[in-house]
Amino acid sequence: MKIAVIGLGIIGGSYCKAIKAHTDHYVIGINRSVDTARQALADGAIDEIGCRESLGEADLIILCLYPQACVDYITENGAAIKKGAIVTDACGIKRAVCPQLQALSKAFGFVYVGSHPMAGKEKNGYAVSEATLFEGASFIITPCGADEQSVAKLEEFARSIGFGSITLSDPEEHDRMIAYTSQLPHILACAYVLSPCCPHHKGFSAGSYRDVSRVANINAKLWSELFLENQTPLVHELDVLIDNISHLIEAIEEGDRERLEALLEQGHQVKQMLGE
Amino acid sequence: MKIAVIGLGIIGGSYCKAIKAHTDHYVIGINRSVDTARQALADGAIDEIGCRESLGEADLIILCLYPQACVDYITENGAAIKKGAIVTDACGIKRAVCPQLQALSKAFGFVYVGSHPMAGKEKNGYAVSEATLFEGASFIITPCGADEQSVAKLEEFARSIGFGSITLSDPEEHDRMIAYTSQLPHILACAYVLSPCCPHHKGFSAGSYRDVSRVANINAKLWSELFLENQTPLVHELDVLIDNISHLIEAIEEGDRERLEALLEQGHQVKQMLGE
Structure with missing residues (x-):
């Protein structure tokens, strides 16, 4: 797969590093600050620094932004996403983002599956991201109407990068x-x-x-x-x-x-x- | 030194094990349940199972009982303690025990120095005691009128079995x-x-x-x-x-x-x- 990770903070950075450590997927990193993206490239955490146009190549897009920023990002860039690509987020709240991202998925033709990786640290930013952050952690999926195959694909992906258990839930x-x-x-x-x-x-x-x-x-x-x-x-x-x-x-x-x-x-x- | 440890729960058991791991002191274990004392002897955590009479041989007595039980124990057995021996406790509260143990020290002729080892676990009992429990932990001393030499001796003892820092305080x-x-x-x-x-x-x-x-x-x-x-x-x-x-x-x-x-x-x- 080609995977685009949007936002290279502790969560996004850890996704990139875990993907490179565990799989052969190609990782495109997209980040507001170019310095951080360059650091991730130098670290081998990503294969390429991406931009809006890169979204069209991604089979899986992982939004690692603040909740409202996820919705804003897709509102602005959703048209560039490949039809049928899976988009997930990493938000710690779901009622505030899932319905909006689900609506955007219908408008733009991608598949939205909500998720929440249950891991973190008391520090933030790319510098403290780690390939092992998700090792054994719970991965919560809120399918939000996505087809079973896409949900299963996201679940398989989560297991492949080290998550220990999968919990299916709804936003409420x-x-x-x-x-x-x-x-x-x-x-x-x-x-x-x-x-x-x-x-x-x-x-x-x-x-x-x-x-x-x-x-x-x-x-x-x-x-x-x-x-x-x-x-x-x-x-x-x-x-x-x-x-x-x-x-x-x-x-x-x-x-x-x-x-x-x-x-x-x-x-x-x-x-x-x-x-x- | 000959050291008597009274009460072989997690704290008393860990004291015994830490003393045997770090020093050449001779350890007398005194415990209500004989089975536990036998286990400690079999483990090499103590050199001898003691009784009231053993108190007369001890240079240092460490009370690892519940607060009121410490006071009761010394009230009953204080007369058996060697004159000039140091008695300390391990109680997590000090105003409720220090004045009483200090008064008993005057009555019976031993030196009381209060202390509180800042370590523990979410489990209890001898079975979960460990030689490393106090490694790097804080050791709080409440001198309660004891002479400087005795306080220094207890401090040196605490450092010798692995405590990381000593805090001098008063019960309040x-x-x-x-x-x-x-x-x-x-x-x-x-x-x-x-x-x-x-x-x-x-x-x-x-x-x-x-x-x-x-x-x-x-x-x-x-x-x-x-x-x-x-x-x-x-x-x-x-x-x-x-x-x-x-x-x-x-x-x-x-x-x-x-x-x-x-x-x-x-x-x-x-x-x-x-x-x-």
């Missing part, structure tokens, strides 16, 4: 689950490090500080977009969390050991049941 | 900082996994779920004691956290991108400043 379920599994921990991490204690933690901290605070090193612009486009499920999960914290606070304030133990034991049981 | 500061660095992440983890979404996370989750939820696999009995004995600093930190989360919720609910970005950027800046 995806966004509800991601609010919990990914967005909530990012909100928590930021709220956590804003305590006046944080700058003084060294010498008093260990693994639990490190783990909860890790993703506070956040890309504020990207995550603001992700949070605001997923307002309802996210605020719901935050409310559930605050409720659960409040029950624990009450038990602690009242010195109610029995209730406190029971609440903590519930947490323990969930993890045990999940085998974690 | 210790408990305030630990409420933030350790207790808060444990409360959060439990509150987090109590969401109805949690049992369905697989296929939708990655590192941020794993990190925030890790310590929810909690020892409910131990941590209830730690939380209840540190009520005021812990509830204060929980209130600070809920305030910070609430500001983020407000910005999300109001669709206030500028404020949301500014709040997230503050989190990012804290982590940048700390070089994390």
Whole structure:
């Protein structure tokens, strides 16, 4: 296949590197900053620096841009895409992009299959991209009306570059689950490090500080977009969390050991049941 | 030195193994369940299974019991301790144990130096103890009026078995900082996994779920004691956290991108400043 990767940040760069490490596919890299594209070419992460015209050669196009930027990019460049090519994205929210990309696929004659690679780092940009970023990670596919053959093709591609499991979902379920599994921990991490204690933690901290605070090193612009486009499920999960914290606070304030133990034991049981 | 380790759980067991791995000290293991002590002897983690009488031979006694159990143990067995021996504990809270152990040290003629090894796991018991558990970890010492020589001796001992840094503190500061660095992440983890979404996370989750939820696999009995004995600093930190989360919720609910970005950027800046 000829694969065009649009946007060479941590995700796009890692796609390119993983494709070159695992497959014989030809990779066309398209990026706003030419310096980054040149670096990717020098690294052997891409075979060619592409432009709008290159889209016509690609069998698979992977959009690794911010959510709204994906929609804007296809709106502007969709006419250059080969008929029948598969287009996917890597957006962390789906209701805000899938319906629009699906509509654009009909207008321009390509096949849109949504996806979300469940991997990342607390740092951003091409410089921290890695061929192994997706190793063993979950790959979520939101088919959004695409034909089974195209969905199967994307799934096979994901497995071929190292993803460990494939989850089929729809935009609603995806966004509800991601609010919990990914967005909530990012909100928590930021709220956590804003305590006046944080700058003084060294010498008093260990693994639990490190783990909860890790993703506070956040890309504020990207995550603001992700949070605001997923307002309802996210605020719901935050409310559930605050409720659960409040029950624990009450038990602690009242010195109610029995209730406190029971609440903590519930947490323990969930993890045990999940085998974690 | 002859060192007596009281309580062979994850912390006590790891002390024994680290001492045997790094030093020539003779280790006496004392444990309520004899089976565990026999296992430790078979593993070479201890040189001898001890009893009350063995306390008289020990130059250093490390109490690896629950907080109140440390006080009870010394109240009952303090008379058997050699005059001038150093006694330390491993409790995760200090105001609730240090004054009492300090008073007992005066009554019985040993030297009490409080300490807290900043290491642990999301599992408990001798079976998960490891010689490397303290490798590079922080060792907090609360001298509690002990002479400088004894404090220096405990510090040297901690370095000799692999601890990476020593922090000198007092019970008040210790408990305030630990409420933030350790207790808060444990409360959060439990509150987090109590969401109805949690049992369905697989296929939708990655590192941020794993990190925030890790310590929810909690020892409910131990941590209830730690939380209840540190009520005021812990509830204060929980209130600070809920305030910070609430500001983020407000910005999300109001669709206030500028404020949301500014709040997230503050989190990012804290982590940048700390070089994390």
